[in-house]
Amino acid sequence: MTVTLRDVARAAQVHPGTASKALNEATRSQVASATAQRVLAAAERLGYQPNTLARGLRTRRSYAVGVVLPDLTNPLFPPIVRGAEQALAAAGYITLIVDTDNDPAVEERLMTMLRARRADGYLIATARREHPLVEQAAADGLPMVLVNRVTEVALVPAVAGDEVAGVASAIEHLVSLGHRRIGHLAGPQDLSTGFGRYQAFLAAGRRFGLAAADCPVTFADAYSEPAGVQAARQMLSQPARPTAIVAGNDLIAIGCLDVLAEMGLRCPSDVSVIGFNDMPMLARLDPPLTTVQLPQQEIGAEAARLLLESIASPGGPAKRLLLPCRLVIRASTAAPA
């Protein structure tokens, strides 16, 4: 049925070992170029397709990379996966994708599945701060790169947006507009982005000389619109309402917009709002949402590159790459009344 190396060898009148060398770019020089030609021609003629699995069994390389995602329908991830997949495919690697549905038990099952397939490396985008599974995998010496998150201790390589700078640029924008009371609708604190942005918010407030009391924070328990609604209600019902709000992500910001409307407040004239991520269609909201844009596709591509590097030479130091974020100013921010 399928044509194997033996078939090609037979057709080219050489030994399978020789055919292998001829077919393999790296070892071709060990073969007389005339015979190499013959083998190549035979392979072409027979439509030979090397069996990657068999090769992998022998070389102990699967040329496959596992990508672990919490939820592919979260618009944050498709561009990341795309960037990674393109970089990986260009290097001859296939992308093994799994969606954990934000469930650690599922994640464990899927991770086992990936390990059973001997993936050469892992891109991990499930960003819980406590993550025994990832720590275990790292301890087992599996090459991996964390995507869109960062560990507190620098043991495993990571690629993410520079959220500290991103949040700072948001605050700077608001301060320069004249805001002096800026709230934060923080994302879930068990996720590294939620925690990181919260810390960055606190730091930025200090840096721009805002009193701690003028930097109120409420916590959303998910990166979702309803969670944003809940957090925003709490924030906006305080006696001294902030004139501007930085949300943990775009969905929380959208929930905030809802609450503003429901309270009869106008955005941006009463309260300015800034999101995070720049998901699609934000420019078409009412008002168009100012946000901090993450270079998602680039994050994916760079993570893939880093991973390939650490597959090629394991045991290197754990690099971390923080890609610059860009503040996209639209119409949800303005000077305070």
Place this chain on the structure above:
Amino acid sequence: MTVTLRDVARAAQVHPGTASKALNEATRSQVASATAQRVLAAAERLGYQPNTLARGLRTRRSYAVGVVLPDLTNPLFPPIVRGAEQALAAAGYITLIVDTDNDPAVEERLMTMLRARRADGYLIATARREHPLVEQAAADGLPMVLVNRVTEVALVPAVAGDEVAGVASAIEHLVSLGHRRIGHLAGPQDLSTGFGRYQAFLAAGRRFGLAAADCPVTFADAYSEPAGVQAARQMLSQPARPTAIVAGNDLIAIGCLDVLAEMGLRCPSDVSVIGFNDMPMLARLDPPLTTVQLPQQEIGAEAARLLLESIASPGGPAKRLLLPCRLVIRASTAAPA
């Protein structure tokens, strides 16, 4: 380093062959349950993880399915992939994802890569109507299912939304609102969805007793907002303007909204607009867009199921599954002035 079947066998004091039988659910009955227990215990203790690649080499099954996408960042696909991945993972299959960037040359390269990995089956979401690559793969007897498209000749199984019914429900809605002149901003005609919806539009017009002249069509050359703008300009600058427009997809509809605004026309009071797909955030547009919703995740899941079926018993008839679409009525449609 990694623990193999031999290690387990040695630890359990049995022959590797016996260990294999004990570990394998299906052949376990061929082994005394006492020894089976011993083997299982040893495997557990040593943390044995079977090597799927080695098994696949032997059994000629990779337990992997290739998913071929034109562009993962198109919001249509993530839910489909997610649905497929979950169904596949539940059956022990891994999802091999590739993104062709809408480029047939890239697609060919990636398809070769997938075949080299001996994927057991393929889910194809690149929906060109002329598709020699797919025809070749089908002719080669590779199990596959077309996703979100349908072939003109019924040779290969497919799962898609019931677009004929979907378009009909859109037209019916418009007609019941009192529209008698309804335009179509068709998607690219080399894509099966573009062509299919166009045909469905024509058929629905006839069915609801609209004269052909009252069903003007212009063609967008991509499923994008700019292409929608261009097509809408053409449509709306005609002498007898339609009072309602059915777009080939949501992005084209959004482009249409832009043109309406630019021409000083109001939606829906001057012109009603209906999209297709129900991408995220449509409810927050101005006006919130009425659209035909595709059960995307279900399409993915059903496609996976069909594929697994045809992997399990190849050579069966090519089923086609058309899942019902749902008209989501929002505020971009109303009675004509």
Place this chain on the structure above:
DNA sequence: GTGAAAGCGCTAACAG
């Protein structure tokens, strides 16, 4: 019920 042996398709060491 268990062991022995062969082999999936490939590559890598080593001889010649």
Place this chain on the structure above:
DNA sequence: CTGTTAGCGCTTTCAC
């Protein structure tokens, strides 16, 4: 430069 041999980790006859 080419052929031989062995073996990656697993499953599957076939003997015993």
